[in-house]
Structure formats: structure tokens, C-alpha cells
Amino acid sequence: MRNRVEWRDASLIESRRVAEDVRYLEFEVEGGAPRFDPGSHSSIRVEIEGESAIRTYTVIPAPAGRIAMAVKLHPQSRGGSRFMWSLAPGQAVRLTLPENRFELNWRAGQYLLLAGGIGITPIYGMAKALVARGATLRLVYTARSRARLAFADELIALLGDRCDLYDSSEGGHIDLASEFAALPADAECYLCGPIGMLEAAKVAWAAADRPMSRLRYEVFGDSGLHPERPFTVEVLNGDVSVAVRPDQTLLDALLGAGVEMIYDCQRGECGLCTVRVLDRDAEIDHRDVFLSPEEKAENRRMCACVSRLTEGRALIDIGLRR
Ligand code: FES
Numbered sequence: 496m497r498n499r500v501e502w503r504d505a506s507l508i509e510s511r512r513v514a515e516d517v518r519y520l521e522f523e524v525e526g527g528a529p530r531f532d533p534g535s536h537s538s539i540r541v542e543i544e545g546e547s548a549i550r551t552y553t554v555i556p557a558p559a560g561r562i563a564m565a566v567k568l569h570p571q572s573r574g575g576s577r578f579m580w581s582l583a584p585g586q587a588v589r590l591t592l593p594e595n596r597f598e599l600n601w602r603a604g605q606y607l608l609l610a611g612g613i614g615i616t617p618i619y620g621m622a623k624a625l626v627a628r629g630a631t632l633r634l635v636y637t638a639r640s641r642a643r644l645a646f647a648d649e650l651i652a653l654l655g656d657r658c659d660l661y662d663s664s665e666g667g668h669i670d671l672a673s674e675f676a677a678l679p680a681d682a683e684c685y686l687c688g689p690i691g692m693l694e695a696a697k698v699a700w701a702a703a704d705r706p707m708s709r710l711r712y713e714v715f716g717d718s719g720l721h722p723e724r725p726f727t728v729e730v731l732n733g734d735v736s737v738a739v740r741p742d743q744t745l746l747d748a749l750l751g752a753g754v755e756m757i758y759d760c761q762r763g764e765c766g767l768c769t770v771r772v773l774d775r776d777a778e779i780d781h782r783d784v785f786l787s788p789e790e791k792a793e794n795r796r797m798c799a800c801v802s803r804l805t806e807g808r809a810l811i812d813i814g815l816r817r
Pocket of ligand 1: 757758759768801
């Protein structure tokens with residue numbers, strides 16, 4: 496784990512599709528990139544409508560000294576993935592050296608790797624690293640069509656019958672209960688996928704009477720239970736009403752309206768951007784992993800960086816005093 500963020504100049508070396516909606520991007524980094532563990536992330540400066548912004552992506556196995564990412568083009572892209580897809584070989588970027596927030600414990604007796612959609616990015620790196628160490632593992636990966644299963648051929652070649660790939664449009668799905676039942680007591684499960692997949696896995700893991708510390712996960716922040724629609728928030732004591740577009744987070748909309756916010760991860764993990772919800776006329780689509788299920792059910796707080804209202808308006812309190 497790196498303790499501080501270190502920005503470097505880099506240039507794109509290679510860009511190619513690895514699935515219908517996923518592009519592999521490989522960067523040469525000035526001074527070279529250090530070796531990094533699977534599950535690591537780098538941030539990259541992107542341009543969205545002429546403005547500079549930062550997006551964070553999982554880094555995946557790359558030739559020594561380089562950094563590679565697999566980026567999904569999001570239909571509701573706020574502009575980050577569109578920018579990444581538009582990069583041409585030779586183009587200069589600024590990015591951070593990888594740091595790890597989703598660490599693999601090398602001492603587990605067996606590993607079950609679960610991926611949903613673009614959640615394959617850390618899982619792909621973990622699978623390669625575990626195979627290289629001779630670990631016992633199984634990988635199960637689901638996407639919304641065969642064409643969206645990134646790295647499918649490579650994973651099959653790497654793992655053979657130790658992996659199952661499912662196309663959910665044909666009814667394929669991960670049978671969590673039987674996957675967990677087949678694991679020995681000292682096994683660990685690593686999951687990366689949408690929030691609904693994580694919640695189902697947590698329930699099945701608990702039902703299998705397994706310690707939560709052995710279920711390790713990461714979710715992607717744009718994976719809500721509802722589609723993105725516009726909504727509006729009024730800020731208590733702020734005399735401001737902020738419209739949030741479908742392609743924008745609540746945090747971005749508040750910052751854009753000049754509201755001072757405290758935040759860090761922008762991935763629904765640290766909880767720093769949490770706002771109190773005093774009144775609302777629509778559901779909250781909680782997309783974070785910071786609040787507990789009980790707190791989410793109470794709907795008194797939400798993480799502004801990833802969670803949103805399904806529509807309508809809400810009155811929020813960010814601690815402003817008159
Ligand atoms: S900034 Fe970390 S949860 Fe929102």
C-alpha cells in the first residue's frame with residue numbers, strides 16, 4: 496500500500512477493445528511504475544466538457560513499469576469513460592501511481608473470485624496473481640451478454656474448468672449458496688460487482704455461517720438499483736436549490752453550485768461526503784458501502800458521491816449554520 500498519492504506524466508501506448516463495452520488502455524509512465532498488487536487503483540486526470548476532473552480505475556496486469564486499465568464505456572457516462580475511450584496512442588495524460596484499497600490476503604486456504612460486469616477488473620488481476628502462486632481458486636463471472644465478458648478467452652485459457660462464465664441475458668447466474676457451500680472453512684471470497692450482487696452475496700455468506708471478514712469486496716459506485724434520473728436538492732440554511740443531472744453525482748452538482756463539501760474517495764467508501772436527508776418525496780438509491788443496511792433502511796443519510804434520489808426533490812443538511 497502506498498501512503499501518498501504520487502502523480503506522474505504518462506502516455507498511452509495501446510488501446511484495444513476487450514469486450515463490446517470495455518477498452519484496455521496501457522500507459523507508459525515517466526520514470527516507470529512500481530510493481531503493484533492486484534486490486535490496486537490509479538487516478539487519472541480527464542477532460543469533461545473542457546473542465547479537468549479526476550477518475551479512478553482499477554489497474555490490471557501490465558508489462559513491467561507500465562500501468563494498464565480496463566475502462567467500461569458507460570451509457571450514462573458523466574464524461575470520464577468517454578474521455579478514456581477517446582484517447583489515442585501517444586496522447587499524454589497525468590495519472591497517479593497505483594495504491595491498493597482492495598487487498599488480497601495471500602494466506603487463505605482457498606479462493607472464490609466473483610465478478611459482475613466491469614467488476615472483473617480487480618478479479619482478473621487477482622486470478623492471474625493467484626495462479627502464479629499456485630493457489631487453489633475458482634472464478635465465477637457474469638455479464639449481461641457474452642460479448643460483454645471482458646478477458647473471457649484469456650480467463651478460460653488461464654483457469655480451464657476452474658472458471659465459469661455466465662451470460663445473464665440467457666438466464667445464467669451465480670448460485671451463491673452452492674458456491675459458498677462448496678468452500679472449506681479457511682476459504683475467502685473476493686467479489687467485485689454491482690451493489691445488488693454484493694448485497695445478495697452478503698446475505699448468502701451470512702446464511703452459510705461464514706465470518707464476514709472472509710468476504711472481501713468492492714463495488715462500483717454507479718451501480719444502483721434504479722436508473723439515473725434528474726432530481727433536486729435544497730440545502731438547509733444554504734438558500735440554494737441544486738438540480739442534479741442524470742450524468743452527474745449529487746456531490747459534483749453541489750460542488751458545481753459552489754457548495755463547500757468534504758469528501759475523499761468518491762467511491763462510496765469513506766463516508767466523508769455523507770449528508771443528512773431531512774425530507775424527500777422519492778426513494779434514495781443507496782450506492783455506497785459505507786452506511787450499514789440498517790442506516791440505509793432508515794434513509795436519514797446518504798453518500799453524496801455515489802447515492803442519488805430516484806427522482807423528485809429532497810431537503811438535505813450538510814451542517815451549514817445561519
Ligand atoms: S467521498 Fe468517500 S464516500 Fe463519498
